[in-house]
Amino acid sequence: MKKYAILLVFVVLSNFSLTMVESKEKADSFRSFPVLEYHHIGRPEGRWHRTPENFRSDLEWLYNHGYYPFNLRDILTGFKGLPPGKKPVILTFDDSSTGQFRYLPEGKLDPECAVGILKAFHEKHPKEWPMRATFFVLIETNCPERNLFGQPEYVAQKLRQLEEWGMEIGCHTYSHDRLDKISSAAARRSLERSLKVLSKFVSQEIVSLSLPQGFYPKDLSVLKGFKLVVEVAGGMNPVKFNPLHIKRIQAIDSEWKRFFGR
Ligand SMILES: [Zn+2]
Numbered sequence: 001m002k003k004y005a006i007l008l009v010f011v012v013l014s015n016f017s018l019t020m021v022e023s024k025e026k027a028d029s030f031r032s033f034p035v036l037e038y039h040h041i042g043r044p045e046g047r048w049h050r051t052p053e054n055f056r057s058d059l060e061w062l063y064n065h066g067y068y069p070f071n072l073r074d075i076l077t078g079f080k081g082l083p084p085g086k087k088p089v090i091l092t093f094d095d096s097s098t099g100q101f102r103y104l105p106e107g108k109l110d111p112e113c114a115v116g117i118l119k120a121f122h123e124k125h126p127k128e129w130p131m132r133a134t135f136f137v138l139i140e141t142n143c144p145e146r147n148l149f150g151q152p153e154y155v156a157q158k159l160r161q162l163e164e165w166g167m168e169i170g171c172h173t174y175s176h177d178r179l180d181k182i183s184s185a186a187a188r189r190s191l192e193r194s195l196k197v198l199s200k201f202v203s204q205e206i207v208s209l210s211l212p213q214g215f216y217p218k219d220l221s222v223l224k225g226f227k228l229v230v231e232v233a234g235g236m237n238p239v240k241f242n243p244l245h246i247k248r249i250q251a252i253d254s255e256w257k258r259f260f261g262r
Pocket residue numbers: 094095172176212213
């Protein structure tokens with residue numbers, strides 16, 4: 001019986017359409033929406049690195065092309081608050097490396113980290129660019145620089161701060177665990193342990209999951225509890241899409257060119 005209930009949930013969810021939650025008119029104002037994927041913010045530019053300069057120019061480009069930022073979870077409201085004439089974009093950050101959110105030795109926010117750049121951009125465009133992004137964080141890995149943005153003394157402050165600024169925290173498993181390579185029980189444990197730690201710091205419900213390297217667990221019921229699951233590639237999302245298979249675009253030059261003609 002439980003199996004059928006889970007199956008039913010998946011069938012219902014797999015047919016999600018933005019037209020179901022908001023006016024058809026709004027959904028018609030854009031035919032697809034991008035979910036951008038960032039990893040390291042730092043120099044030099046590379047496959048998994050975007051420099052601070054390039055990240056700033058990404059924001060400028062999006063702003064100049066009529067985009068308006070949302071958290072991933074805002075999909076569930078049909079992008080409520082999208083100003084007329086604007087198009088939604090979602091910025092996501094995987095792996096919680098220090099370049100995404102860094103405090104300098106004197107306790108000042110690093111203007112070269114992703115959050116510093118987002119904050120400065122928001123201050124320049126307070127109404128047109130709210131601070132919105134989804135951070136898929138790791139709790140404990142063998143690379144301390146990626147454990148909740150490194151800087152253990154600032155973990156609580158950073159997570160609280162992201163929440164206060166209106167941004168979303170998503171799960172990226174406890175230790176960057178490939179969910180296809182471990183047992184269902186271990187996969188469940190990895191996700192539960194991650195949520196347990198995050199709940200100590202933030203009050204928002206964690207509804208979004210980024211699968212390490214995009215691999216799904218064999219038993220999909222492991223993902224129960226998450227409303228949105230992102231993949232690592234795939235391109236733009238049509239307005240009718242599967243919330244457990246949200247496509248993303250890696251924010252590197254070749255993908256900007258391919259999907260945005262930039
Ligand atoms: Zn990752």
